[in-house]
Amino acid sequence: MATIEYFFESVTPGAVLELGSVTVSAEEIIDFARKFDPQPFHIDPEAAAQSIFGGIIASGWHTCSLTMRLMVDKFLSRAASLGSPGVEQIRWLRPVRPGDTISARIIVLETRASQSKPDRGAVRMRTEVTNQHGELVMSMESTGLVGRRPAL
Amino acid sequence: MATIEYFFESVTPGAVLELGSVTVSAEEIIDFARKFDPQPFHIDPEAAAQSIFGGIIASGWHTCSLTMRLMVDKFLSRAASLGSPGVEQIRWLRPVRPGDTISARIIVLETRASQSKPDRGAVRMRTEVTNQHGELVMSMESTGLVGRRPAL
Numbered sequence: 001m002a003t004i005e006y007f008f009e010s011v012t013p014g015a016v017l018e019l020g021s022v023t024v025s026a027e028e029i030i031d032f033a034r035k036f037d038p039q040p041f042h043i044d045p046e047a048a049a050q051s052i053f054g055g056i057i058a059s060g061w062h063t064c065s066l067t068m069r070l071m072v073d074k075f076l077s078r079a080a081s082l083g084s085p086g087v088e089q090i091r092w093l094r095p096v097r098p099g100d101t102i103s104a105r106i107i108v109l110e111t112r113a114s115q116s117k118p119d120r121g122a123v124r125m126r127t128e129v130t131n132q133h134g135e136l137v138m139s140m141e142s143t144g145l146v147g148r149r150p151a152l
Numbered sequence: 153m154a155t156i157e158y159f160f161e162s163v164t165p166g167a168v169l170e171l172g173s174v175t176v177s178a179e180e181i182i183d184f185a186r187k188f189d190p191q192p193f194h195i196d197p198e199a200a201a202q203s204i205f206g207g208i209i210a211s212g213w214h215t216c217s218l219t220m221r222l223m224v225d226k227f228l229s230r231a232a233s234l235g236s237p238g239v240e241q242i243r244w245l246r247p248v249r250p251g252d253t254i255s256a257r258i259i260v261l262e263t264r265a266s267q268s269k270p271d272r273g274a275v276r277m278r279t280e281v282t283n284q285h286g287e288l289v290m291s292m293e294s295t296g297l298v299g300r301r302p303a304l
Contacts, residue, residue, distance in 0.1 A: 036217035038224055039233055052234060060236060061217045065188035068213050072190055081191055082204060084212060087242040092235070 006079035007149035008121035011111050019070040019104040024058060026098035032062040057095035063102070063138050064090065067129055070104045080147030082120055088141040094131070101132040109141070113148070120145050158231035159301035160273035163263050171222040171256040176210060178250035184214040209247035215254070215290050216242065219281050222256045232299030234272055240293040246283070253284040261293070265300070272299050 026045075033042030037059035040047035048056045058066075096102060110124040122143050129138040178197075185194030189211035192199035200208045210218075248254060262276040274295050281290040 032217075036221045038221075039228060039235075041235070057235075059217075059220070060238075061213065061220050065184075065211075065213045065217070068211070069188045069190075076191060083191075083193070083209075084244060086212075086244050087239065089241070090239040092238050 004078060004080050006075065006146070008080070008111065008113065008123070008146040009149045010079075011108055011121075011123050011146060013108050013110055015108045017075055017106040017108075019067075019074045019106060021101050021103035022066055022070060023099065023101040024062070024066060024096060026056060029056055029058045029062060029096075029098055032065070033059045037061060053095055055097060057097055058100075060090070060092040060138070063092070063096050063129065064140070066102065067104045067127060067138065067140070071106070071127070075106070076144075080149075082145040082147055084142060084144050085122075086143060088124075088143070089139075091139045092137075093139065094135055094137045096131065096137050100137075102129050102137060103131075104129045114145075118148070120147050122146075156230060156232050158227065158298070160232070160263065160265065160275070160298040161301045162231075163260055163273075163275050163298060165260050165262055167260045169227055169258040169260075171219075171226045171258065173253050173255035174218055174222060175251065175253040176214070176218060176248060178208060181208055181210045181214065181248075181250055184217070185211045189213060205247055207249060209249055210252075212242070212244040212290070215244070215248050215281065216292070218254065219256045219279060219290065219292070223258070223279070227258070228296075234297040234299055236294060236296050237274075238295060240276075240295070241291075243291045244289070245291065246287055246289045248283065248289050252289075254281050254289060255283075256281045266297075270300070272297050274298075 030043050041051040041053050042059050107126045113121040124143050127140040131137050182195050193203040193205050194211050257280050259278045265273040276295050279292040283289050
């Protein structure tokens with residue numbers, strides 16, 4: 001089990017966290033979409049080629065899920081994470097295509113200690129996901145709940 | 153390939169679409185989370201039992217993805233779907249636990265023909281997901297792009 005390094009007190013508005021990158025294959029895009037989003041432009045290369053997208057693209061939920069994995073690996077696995085109440089906005093700005101490498105970063109927008117639950121605070125953040133061409137493919141604003149540092 | 157029955161013109165503000173339901177197992181919850189959201193309360197039953205959640209819960213992204221599958225099966229597979237520009241809000245209101253059966257419905261909030269692209273329109277909708285106890289576990293507001301009925 002990873003050591004907890006990040007508590008609510010560790011998070012500062014304006015901080016930027018680079019989450020690293022991941023490359024997604026056609027097989028992974030199709031596998032995800034067959035399970036969760038089996039629209040032709042996600043699972044059928046021929047139909048996708050004829051669609052407005054001109055070829056297979058990843059489900060937006062796949063992009064969200066890949067980004068979540070980067071967030072867990074680089075940050076939440078070492079944070080006192082208590083889940084999330086929700087997301088304020090997701091923008092799917094450009095397609096993610098087979099072979100694309102997407103990179104994510106978080107910008108901390110606001111931190112707010114909970115009034116009702118003194119053991120935690122809310123962190124509002126913006127997540128930006130770019131492809132290997134430096135183009136923004138997805139942006140998101142969401143809130144995470146993080147435990148406060150225990151008193152010694 | 154499914155026949156397209158739903159075009160932009162078929163969608164009316166106020167319309168309610170029942171999307172049916174799906175039961176999620178512990179194995180599916182853990183499998184999804186090992187890939188995309190490997191936080192202890194999603195993948196480790198013992199750690200989850202000690203957490204604020206009292207047991208394994210599904211990743212919020214898994215709930216989104218399961219809901220998307222219901223939406224595709226019941227509606228988008230027969231609609232002139234052109235993808236989505238994004239989501240305005242997601243609220244993860246209650247945990248989804250192993251064995252839970254979640255049901256989804258869509259309420260159409262607003263339809264707007266595109267000014268710049270005469271072949272499509274935007275449909276803003278609210279999605280509500282409830283569990284087998286009738287409790288709301290997730291709500292979402294999102295926009296889908298739908299093709300217009302071709303002229304005969």
